[in-house]
Amino acid sequence: MDEMRKKSIKEAKSTTGEGLEWGVAFGFGPGLTVETLVLRSVPINMATRN
Numbered sequence: 001m002d003e004m005r006k007k008s009i010k011e012a013k014s015t016t017g018e019g020l021e022w023g024v025a026f027g028f029g030p031g032l033t034v035e036t037l038v039l040r041s042v043p044i045n046m047a048t049r050n
Contacts, residue, residue, distance in 0.1 A: 001039075004018060008044065009044055014043065014044065015041035015042060015044060016041045016042050016044060017039065017041030020041060021040065021041055022038065022039065022040055023039040023040075023041065024036065024037065024038060024039065025037040
């Protein structure tokens with residue numbers, strides 16, 4: 001996710017999630033275990049783009 005954040009800043013996207021406000025992350029564990037996370041992007045300030 002750090003690479004996505006850096007790429008968003010480099011490409012001057014509006015948020016840390018490649019310009020999108022919401023995202024989902026999935027993790028698969030042993031057996032039938034599935035972990036799901038709902039992610040919310042934060043706006044990128046103009047100061048961090050410099």
